[in-house]
Amino acid sequence: xxxxxxxxxxxxxxxxxxxxxxxxxxxxxxxxxxxxxxxxxxxxxxxxxxxxxxxxxxxxxxxxxxxxxxxxxxxxxxxxxxxxxxxxxxxxxxxxxxxxxxxxxxxxxxxxxxxxxxxxxxxxxxxxxxxxxxxxxxxxxxxxxxxxxxxxxxxxxxxxxxxxxxxxxxxxxxxxxxxxxxxxxxxxxxxxxxxxxxxxxxxxxxxxxxxxxxxxxxxxxxxxxxxxxxxxxxxxxxxxxxxxxxxxxxxxxxxxxxxxxxxxxxxxxxxxxxxxxxxxxxxxxxxxxxxxxxxxxxxxxxxxxxxxxxxxxxxxxxxxxxxxxxxxxxxxxxxxxxxxxxxxxxxxxxxxxxxxxxxxxxxxxxxxxxxxxxxxxxxxxxxxxxxxxxxxxxxxxxxxxxx
Ligand SMILES: [Zn+2]
Ligand SMILES: [Zn+2]
Numbered sequence: 001x002x003x004x005x006x007x008x009x010x011x012x013x014x015x016x017x018x019x020x021x022x023x024x025x026x027x028x029x030x031x032x033x034x035x036x037x038x039x040x041x042x043x044x045x046x047x048x049x050x051x052x053x054x055x056x057x058x059x060x061x062x063x064x065x066x067x068x069x070x071x072x073x074x075x076x077x078x079x080x081x082x083x084x085x086x087x088x089x090x091x092x093x094x095x096x097x098x099x100x101x102x103x104x105x106x107x108x109x110x111x112x113x114x115x116x117x118x119x120x121x122x123x124x125x126x127x128x129x130x131x132x133x134x135x136x137x138x139x140x141x142x143x144x145x146x147x148x149x150x151x152x153x154x155x156x157x158x159x160x161x162x163x164x165x166x167x168x169x170x171x172x173x174x175x176x177x178x179x180x181x182x183x184x185x186x187x188x189x190x191x192x193x194x195x196x197x198x199x200x201x202x203x204x205x206x207x208x209x210x211x212x213x214x215x216x217x218x219x220x221x222x223x224x225x226x227x228x229x230x231x232x233x234x235x236x237x238x239x240x241x242x243x244x245x246x247x248x249x250x251x252x253x254x255x256x257x258x259x260x261x262x263x264x265x266x267x268x269x270x271x272x273x274x275x276x277x278x279x280x281x282x283x284x285x286x287x288x289x290x291x292x293x294x295x296x297x298x299x300x301x302x303x304x305x306x307x308x309x310x311x312x313x314x315x316x317x318x319x320x321x322x323x324x325x326x327x328x329x330x331x332x333x334x335x336x337x338x339x340x341x342x343x344x345x346x347x348x349x350x351x352x353x354x355x356x357x358x359x360x361x362x363x364x365x366x367x368x369x370x371x372x373x374x375x376x377x378x379x380x381x382x383x384x385x386x387x388x389x390x391x392x393x394x395x396x397x398x399x400x401x402x403x
Contacts, residue, residue, distance in 0.1 A: 057135035109283030347390035
């Protein structure tokens with residue numbers, strides 16, 4: 001996990017440094033450039049939906065124009081974005097249909113920099129509403145910088161390495177405060193929603209200091225690394241609960257009240273009913289051979305290369321190519337999740353992925369530095385052979401059992 005955290009950090013810094021984000025694109029009348037932000041990419045690197053809706057309101061409904069190059073306007077924007085984030089985040093925890101998206105970020109049972117990168121695919125489709133009032137006065141350029149800054153700030157606080165920041169703990173959202181937010185101990189539930197500042201929690205009564213050892217993750221563990229399950233399992237659960245109740249008020253309660261709510265309970269449910277935490281709990285960590293771990297790390301790095309290529313060249317590619325490569329990345333992440341989970345279908349899925357990878361490599365959709373071309377092809381060929389044999393032996397054993 002430490003290695004994975006390091007890789008993510010390096011990649012994150014590299015991507016931010018090399019991205020073509022230019023605040024002046026969103027100043028005044030030249031805001032139409034926002035179409036270049038592709039909504040398919042994670043919101044850490046692009047905020048397509050939020051910024052597009054913001055620009056629409058700014059273009060059509062703004063009441064006044066705060067100067068984009070004034071210091072006080074920038075400080076004001078910093079405060080208002082952070083204040084809005086507090087409410088985005090609080091509603092994401094207190095309304096069950098919004099929690100269905102946000103729970104993705106809380107699904108990690110580890111707490112490190114890679115936890116910050118667990119982002120929901122669907123959350124940005126609701127959070128934009130909370131920022132729209134700003135569009136009546138604050139230029140999109142200022143908003144675009146501060147919404148990104150607010151998210152980037154929250155990256156470094158996902159760590160257990162920093163215990164206490166002294167007097168800064170009063171004002172800033174710190175690793176200690178955010179550890180509480182990620183906890184499933186009773187005292188941690190629905191606490192510390194702040195983004196860059198913790199003052200909003202202190203003001204609105206949702207602050208809790210770090211106490212007993214924090215146990216991270218969802219109250220009800222999901223025990224998987226499969227990305228689609230992590231992203232969408234809660235919607236399925238919500239649908240089941242919605243159908244379980246006969247009365248319309250209870251059905252609506254399932255959607256509009258807190259995740260722990262039940263009929264006859266307070267709006268946010270009874271936190272005393274959440275499973276007790278002793279501090280001895282271990283994260284879901286299936287045992288798998290070292291060779292497979294190395295395999296997953298190498299394929300993970302190759303996938304980062306594919307993602308980086310796609311991110312850099314997406315404006316020159318056709319929509320179909322972008323979709324195909326996005327599909328390949330999602331398939332790869334799913335397959336890696338299957339391998340880590342040790343699912344019986346993992347060999348077959350990985351075999352199919354290796355076939356696809358070989359084709360993409362052969363037809364030039366995956367670029368690699370010249371000295372690495374042959375080693376990559378050889379590694380992919382060996383992977384293909386290995387998973388082909390695994391699949392074959394699995395099919396044989398299934399056939400033997402059935403006869
Ligand atoms: Zn949260
Ligand atoms: Zn977090």
